[in-house]
Each structure stands twice: as structure tokens, then as C-alpha cells.
Amino acid sequence: MNRLKTEDFVSYTYLSGVRLTEDGVFFIAAKADMEKNGYEKNIYTLNDNGVRKLTSGGLAGGYQVREGKVFFAAKRSDKEKNEAEKTFIYSLPLDGGEADCAYTLDGAVGKFDFASDGTIVALKGVDTRLDGLTGEERTKQAKELEGYEDISEMGFYLNGEGYTAGRRTRLCFYKDEVLKEVFSDGFNAYDFTLSPDRTKLVVSGQVRTGVREQLFAEVREVNISTGEWKTVLEDGHISVEAVYHLGDGIVAVGSPFDKYGLNQNPDFFRVESGKPVLLRKWGEAIGNSVGTDVRLGGGPAVQRDGGYLYFISTEEYMSNIFRIDAEGTVERVTSLDGSVDSFAVNNGRVVFAGLQGQHLQELYDEKGNALTHMNEEALKDKYVALPEEVTFENDGIPFKGWVLKPYGYEEGRKYPAILDIHGGPKTVYGKVFMHEMQLWASKGYFVFWTNPRGADGRGDEFADIRGKYGTIDFDDLMVFTDKVLELYPDIDRTRVGETGGSYGGFMSNWILGHSDRFAAIATQRSIVNWVAFWGTSDIGPYFVTDLCAAGIDEPEKLWERSPMKAIITNASTPTLIIHSDKDYRCPVSEGYQLFNLLADKGVDTKLVLFHDENHDLSRSGKPKNRIKRLSEITKWFEKYLK
Secondary structure, eight states: OBOOOGGGGGGOEEEEEEEEETTEEEEEEEEEETTTTEEEEEEEEEETTEEEEOOOSSBOOSEEEETTEEEEEOOOSHHHHTOTTEEEEEEEETTSOOOEEEEEEESEEEEEEEOTTSOEEEEEEEEGGGTTOOHHHHHHHHHHHTTOOOOOSSOOEETTTEEOTTEEEEEEEEETTEEEESOSSOOEEEEEEEOTTSSEEEEEEEOOOSSSOOSOOEEEEEETTTOOEEEEEOTTSOOOSEEEEETTEEEEEEOOOSSSGGGOOOEEEEEETBEEEEEEOOOSEESOOBOOSSOOOOOOSEEEETTEEEEEEEETTEEEEEEEETTOOEEEOOOOSSEEEEEEEETTEEEEEEEOTTOOOEEEETTOOBOOOTTTTTTTTBOOOOOEEEEEEETTEEEEEEEEOOTTOOTTOOEEEEEEEOSSSSOBOOSSOOHHHHHHHHTTOEEEEEOOTTOSSSHHHHHOOTTOTTTHHHHHHHHHHHHHHHHOTTEEEEEEEEEEETHHHHHHHHHHHHOOOOSEEEEESOOOOHHHHHHHSTTHHHHHHHHTTOOTTOHHHHHHTOHHHHHHHHOOSOEEEEEETTOSSSOHHHHHHHHHHHHHHTOOEEEEEETTOOTTHHHHSOHHHHHHHHHHHHHHHHHHHO
């Protein structure tokens, strides 16, 4: 049995974008390309003859399957790659042959689908700063805009996308070789879905009228053949995570944020007379929030099939598929102990890509039977520790956590250990495979984790820690650590380290200022100063105000809840800081502040700064940078825990 290595994730295959038709199962498979320092993504199919690769070139993204062909957006020649404002949609026969360029669309198109009459419905990105300009004038202005940003609205940059001021997404129809916008009032489209007969669609979005984009959405219904539309759900009532025609009406998934703030779980609403009418109170997350670093891409969390909406929901530490009908009756579809990462349903048949047990991603049926073996060789002869469950109680609340034992574990021998804290905080760690945890187990560490209050999967009240960051959640984590040390006496209490990213980074910083029990800390993409974060994060103004229960007009409250306050006087633990310079969620300025503070105090510290990476470095960053990140954290723990 061999130890897992840092670079082993390069051999993993990542599955996403699952679709299911009468022609078979389709999905995107991605793999790290070390030469290009990126990921190669291609479309595959699974049918009675097994798995077959359909596309090459490694640039697969959105795709559709219809009339015996797969249609996908790609730029396959150097000339096409230089056409920034054109989208090329290729068609490829499922029974073999070459891909042909079927459509050339003016504009940068993302999601697309086909109506019953062959009309392409698409979401196109536009730059409103170029509105009304054509030809050389447009080219000249676009060139000038490459040198600066003209910002007059809040929410002017977004993690993973860059600067967004003036950028919008438009709903378009492609007819008679022309891509034309559907609305003339500046409606910024978020997402759309077609009706069952593909003659109509519903689209969520918003007309921005102020400086700040609002969190709720409007829904419009459009007749595709005539282009006529009407508002069916007025703006200002609920967020809209998904909206579909269902039965004789329209059902939206969203939240009014009226009781538990921004983290309030969505419910199901009928859309009637411009208003949302509660169809079914759900009370849990819609979507998969089970954390891992062996997932790349996903798919819609809600899909329609027949008279049902099928949806993924996170429950405790796992995610499963459920379905709801037009009357609000919910049924469970899967009962599995891992995560559903992307799924498809057709005529009641369900197929999903997910993580089950300590296996890497595969395709499964609803019973949990593996349909593919794409990753069978990746972990062959590798040490993979099995999570051991730890139960504990705090403030009368029961919790679960898990522990991995180190490679070559011998009872009676002392070992170092690492506490790993998830992000969010409204996400979860479960029992699925996680490369970094398994790597550290292979390196000879106990690794342990839990889901403190604030986490997902246990209802709104459990997740509601507004104004309580660093209090009850911190206490849950410390009680859990005590319990693990009690149950596993072979952990050397003097050699326990801690790491976490995003919210886990906030908590790492909070621990740094409020405890000296850990021998080393590795804080990643973290938050140290809520006052600064308010004005620099892409979500700062509304996130801070909601989650800290205080606005920028109450800086003393934000400072009280900032890790930096206690770090100034109390920090002594050696701390590694991992940050990325294009992290717009937890801006790099947070890392700068922490490094300068610790260095000035004489605390052993190091900042590893990654260029051109964002908040998702650990999950979807460039392969070489992911190796560097994990190597730096591991070396830090080797220095202080071994």
C-alpha cells in the first residue's frame, strides 16, 4: 500500500454536466493538463456499449443533445479563438463523424438551448459601455476600455469573473442567422428554462435601476415564436434560484430572507398574479454543499421531468435527490451517504455524478450502483483512510465529526494531528473523499473535522449565526477538538495543527487570537478585518451587514467581531497565510493585513501569494498552483508538528 502524494490529484477525472436522453447518458470529463497548466474538458457518452469520448480539444463547456447530434460551443481554430465577440456552435453526430460548425453567433454566448421550432435561446454577455457603437468606433472604444475601468455602480467585480461594471447578460433568440435581444428595457437575465413543449420560457433577472444590484429577482414568461412577454413574478419578493413551468403553472425556488437573513434556505412557491404563493416549505438547502477538492464543475440543482421538479438537497453531511409535484408533495429519490454533484433525469430515470464512500467521482444510478469506472486506477494501491465517526454534544446539541488515522498507524505511538475547518460557513464536510485530508493521513497525521453551528444541512436555525461569528461556532470546534483528543490518546496534544479556508480562514484567524492550543496554523483566503472587508469584497456590503448583524455605520461592532482585534495583543502561533491576488471574495488585502501584523509582532509567519488565482484556488486553480499550495501547507505542518 503506497502513500498518497500531493501531485496525485493530477490523475483524477472530474465529472460534471450530466445529461440523459433516449440516446444515452452524456457528461463532461475533465482532467489536469500539466503542460498547459489547466484542465482538459471533453464530452463523453455512456450507453449499452460503454463509455465513449465524443469531443477532443479539451475545451468543452455548455452543450445540448438533440436529433441524434450533440451541439457544443467551441473555438476550434486559431481564427475562431481570435474572434472574441463570436460564439461558434458545433454539431457532432452521435454515431460518429466529424464536428461541423453549425451556427456562428455574434456575441459571447454562455448557456443555450433549442426551442421547438429550432430557435436557439441563449444568454449573451454584453458591455453596456459599448451600446450604440458599431464598426471601427466600437473597436476603438473597446480597446480604450482595456486600460481602465469606468465604475459607477456597486458590485463592480465578482470572484472568478473579474470586473463587471457595465457588463450585463441578455436573453437572446437566434433566428434567420441573427442573434437578437428579446427585451429592450435593459433586463439583466440570470437564467432561463424552456416549457415542456419548448414553445415558451421563463427567465429570472432584474432591471438594475440603482447603484446596488438587489438580491431578489423578477420572472418573465416569453412566447418564443412571437417574442411577446409578460412579468409573472414581480421583483422584490423572493430570490430566484430556479424557475420552471410545472403542471398548469409556474413554480419558483427561492427565499424571502425574512426570518434568517441571507442564509435562509429556499422554499417552493407557485407564481400567481405576480406574487409568490408558498407551495411547500422545505427548510433545507437546495443544492449540494458537501465540500471537497476533487470536484470541478457541476450542473443545475433543480430539473423538471414529467410532472415533477427533481432537486438536490443537503441534509446533515450528505446530499441527495428529491422530487416535488405541482401540489407540493415531496418524495425522496436517493438515500445515499455521499454527495450528488451533477444529475440528470429522463422519464423518471435518474443518473448522477457524485462521490460515494472514499471513491473519486463516478456516474451512479439512483440506487448507488456505479455506472462508470473513470477513476478506478487513480487510487489503486494507495492508502485511503476510512473516516471514523465521533459524536459529541455542546449546549445540548448533538454533533458528528470524523477522524482519519495516519498511514501505518500503530497503537501506543504518538502522532501529530490536523483540524480542518470548512468554508461557508453554510457548507458541510462529510464522509466523501478529500485529497488534502487523505494526503495528510498518508503523511502520518491524524486528520479530523466537524460541522459547527453555522453549517448547512440542519435547518435554518442551526445555520443562523448572524452576529455570533467566533462565539458558539468557535466553542463547538473546541469542544470537538477536546473530544477527539480524549478518544484518540495517540494524538500528541503538543503537535496539533489547524487549517481552514474562507470562513475556515476566518476561524483560523479567530483561533490565532483566542487560543494558543495549536502548534501551527495555516490560514487560507481568510477574513481578518470586517471593517475593511465591507468595502473590498465583491459581496462585502450586504454580506457583512447581514452576517455580522452590523453595518459600516457601526464600525465598533464590526471591529469587535474581527479576528484582528485579538490578534494584535494575543497572537503567538506560527501562521502560514495562503492568498490569491484575484480573490475578490476574501480580498488579498485581508492577507496583507494579517501578514504585516504578525511580522511586526515577531510571530513566525509566511505569506504565499498566488498570482492570477481567485477564491477557488484549492478546488479549481491551475494544477501547478494547487500543488504549490498544498505543498506549502504540508511543509509548514512538517516544520512545526513533526
